[in-house]
Amino acid sequence: MYGLLNGVRVIEGASFIAAPFCALSLAQLGAEVIRFDTVGGGPDFHRWPRDPSGASFYWEGLNRSKKSIAINLADPRGRELAAALVTAPGEGGGIFVTNYPVTGFLSHDRLAARRADLITARIMGHADGGNAVDYTVNSAMGIPMMTGPADHPNIPVNHVLPAWDLLTGSTAATSVLAALISRRATGLGQEIRVPLSDVAAATLGTLGQVAEVLVTGRDRPKIGNDLFGAFGRDFVTGDGRRLMIVAITSRQWSGLVEALNIEAGVATLEAELGVSFAVDEGLRYEHRDRLGALVEHAVSTRSATHLATRLDEAGACWGPYRTLSEAVAIEKPFLPEGGLFTDVDHVSGHTYPTPGYAASFLGLQRHAPVRAPKLGEHTEEVLASVLAMPSHEIATLHDSGIVQSSGAHA
Template identity: 40%
Template structure:
């Protein structure tokens, strides 16, 4: 393996999004990540989306660059093999219940400096998933345009938790190199949500004002941003946060004079973000005909040439077929031959180090393909000891 984490070894025993994403994040940076699954695959092995043949696109997308070991984790022999692999690697991440053979203190008897990170649903150990956590976060009540809460289809808390897990594993590895000691780390999915809500100021806002935000559609809170319907039935998102961006929006649309009239009329200061937010409905009304008289492409080109922040709304098919950023022209992507799927483009880590991108994407393994090799290498290591 190449990359900044070359030489780091991690065992992953997991399912769904957060923990597999964490493992893949480490693998993309060069760590050797060994995913251990029960015979036939874990609960996420057949998760949608799938190919017409039933192969999970989801599973193969979240496990690229890893090694795959398949064991009967219900048997004493399988648990012993998994324990041997964990002890050899020295680090394990999991979102499974950490009891019995997977208990940290029990595993630590095999390797005193073991690093283990456990992902929980709630900090009290009770279960939770992304969509139940998001429902409680407050964001679903702000999303949308009416009184009905809307859950975001992006598994935001799983993704954020996955990156927290990777950060936690790296922090513990750095500490171990300094002190020689391992440790058990826990992370609760709901705490990831709560920390984010707090870090973005929502908790303090309620504490200080006693008010909760309502839904504002696609408007940008505290600044100016809005979506507009274009003449060809498409939608375009426009954002003007700084004063220079606000000025360029007026110049690009030829509506600077009309927009300037809004301030005195509503007694707001349009040179401030807050003022533009307060006047957003009047600003929308002035801008809307300009977008309605143009296609999305025409509006986007005009705004882009004026350095106005804009983005066309597009579905996944349009992203793949039409967006040049989603292609091998972007160094992020590599074309790989993925067993079970065929030729696809896949992203590497988006991090670039000193001008050098992270290692190119590599395929996900076939389930269990590395079982004999990993067990054999652990046995050889134990023999040398």
């Protein structure tokens, strides 16, 4: 965590990945993020992965460094309380991150009538309000039809990383900061709508893939583990380890050739084809099968340890294939000396390494992450500090079941 957004208060009414990830990013930069959760937890409160008792590691991860107030949103008095929190006064307040529908009691227009400079970041499936999640957006955009073995062209392959959720959350966080800067200059608030499908479409356009299909009239085929447009794929070492070897730049290519001592074979192939692989990564892709055979033979006759040394010395680009459990035990970002992960005692009862904000602000200390809250852990604190509610009114809300504190969920 960093203290760059100290004094900024964000109210989050959201579930699943994109919107909570947006608010998490702001919390890790120092904003006070207050979640209003439904009594008993929202639809992602027990989502996998979770421990044998049912505690969600997923929820713990996405909601660290936040505060929680538990509200009965089925009751009109609870919905009024949520709206009051979003529109509470204060220079750094009036920022709302949500994936609730455009219409309803949390519509921007209704809330802005109570606070004109309100900033709302609304995560959506589709721009027209249609329902979507990362997997359905990904399938509709054609990514699974480009992914997987070349000999199964009509079988889609999904991926396990919710890329559009994460990119949408990051886009929303950036947009909130831009809106905050604008509000400080103009005094005006605004609603920001960030649909998953728009983020996905814009990304494919930015990467040239939309132009590719429109100009050529052809979809990109499945190519297995090959890197599109340059040289790169997985190779098996002499002792049975698997490495991903990539050569996009000229320097990476020359380093690979040097490390594997395949200069003669590459020169012979270049002479035969009348090309230079050193100057055009596209040629390396076009002739990847023949180049791959040279690299495959060289890798298969050497141990992984020998190759690691040689590839590093030559400045080649490569990486080993590992399971996540293997990576957690050995990869630098996960280790204490990396400074990114810190052991944290979580509400699930487990202590495990937990990441702080991924970027490093040189000259500033990255503070250790704060665990996710218990459901309703900050109910009394938030009502008193944000809404200036006296203790007897808070007690009445408790007694009537409009709010709950963590004591009911501990």
